[in-house]
Amino acid sequence: MFVTEAFAQDGETTAHQPADAAASAHGETIHADRAHEPGFPPFNPEFYPSQLLWLAITFGVFYWLLKTVIMPRIGGILENRRDRIALDLEAAERMRSDADEAKAAYEQELAEARSRAHSIAHEAKESAREDAEAERKRLDGELDEKLDAAQARIAEVKRSALSEVDGIARDVTDTILREVASIEASQDEIAGAVAEAGR
């Protein structure tokens, strides 16, 4: 449609028919084409076969090149990078879990050490307490013994003192009876009286 319109408007060039290959094979191709220009170039069917053929060849080669060489290459690079990033992330994750484990182990050890220290301190305190207890008991026993001995001695002294009191009382009674009342009394009578009075 466009072509025929262009033909109609372009009165001067309608006389010329589209250039044949023989004419355009000469040096002044542009000039020849210009002279034979049948209107608007994009609607000129003269070059349709050539354009289609060369488009098929170039695009076919382009598609083949991209599909078999270039795109696997780019895809490989991207794949590589993805893998590498995934690996790195995995390694980082592993390291983190290692670190977590180490921290947990450290904390456990710390807790163990702390409890061990606790028990050692406890034992030491306990043994010290026991030692002190034993010492105290020993001292207590010694003191008790000494107390007992002292009490025994006191009792002895008291008994001997008391027995001497009887003798003194008999002597005093004897003396009083003789000096004051001039009564001679036998030792047995005096002892009986003293015992009677002491009761």
Added chain:
Amino acid sequence: MEHDPTDPIHQFQINRIVPIRIGDWDFSFTNSALFMVLTVAITAAFLYYTTRGRGLVPSRGQSVTELTYEFTANMLRDAAGPAGMRFFPFVFSIFMFVLVANLLGMFPYFFTVTSHLIVTFALAMLVIGVVIVYGLMKHGLHWFKLFVPPDVPAMLLPLVVLIEIVSFISRPVSLSVRLFANMLAGHITLKVFAGFVFSLGTLGALGILGAILPLLMVVALTALEFLVAALQAYVFAVLTCMYLNDAIHPGH
């Protein structure tokens, strides 16, 4: 070159570089073919060269390559799901080819491969062909359910199916015309404003002064055209992904 230097159409002219004729067909190696070869060679070389180090930490070039690769992969995965990844080389090839062809066209005196409807239409037909062939291979006749949306009243069904079929047929047309028209219009606009600069510039001092405005326009349009070049390649690739999704999941 005996042509009007301000002719905005001349840039789309195809010239034979190596005339080749097989039977009645003209398969000459033209400037269009040259730029197709350049597109492929530059793209493949860039992608290959930047990944030579296979760096774990990418270099600058490798980053560009990887970003483009993953960008396309995400685009396809979002549109067609994990099952669509089998088409990744295809989509990546189309995206890179269109993108680099568009961007190469931005160089002055360079030919824009995608400014010719036949090229974009061939690419669009390739996409639709892949969709149809793969859809039929994978789902057999069930694939035609694509044209029968569920939950439509029986009375409306013929109409809806007709609309679906028309919309499917118009896909290669819209896909190819969008890219072609964007590239063509952009380049013509650039050339028209550049032509103003030239024409005014030849008119003397006042003309040079007057040429400043279209010159600024050309600069701004150049930036816009770079955007359009990238954007249209992206749009082409996204639509390719969505159409491929229809081949993989024909249910709506």
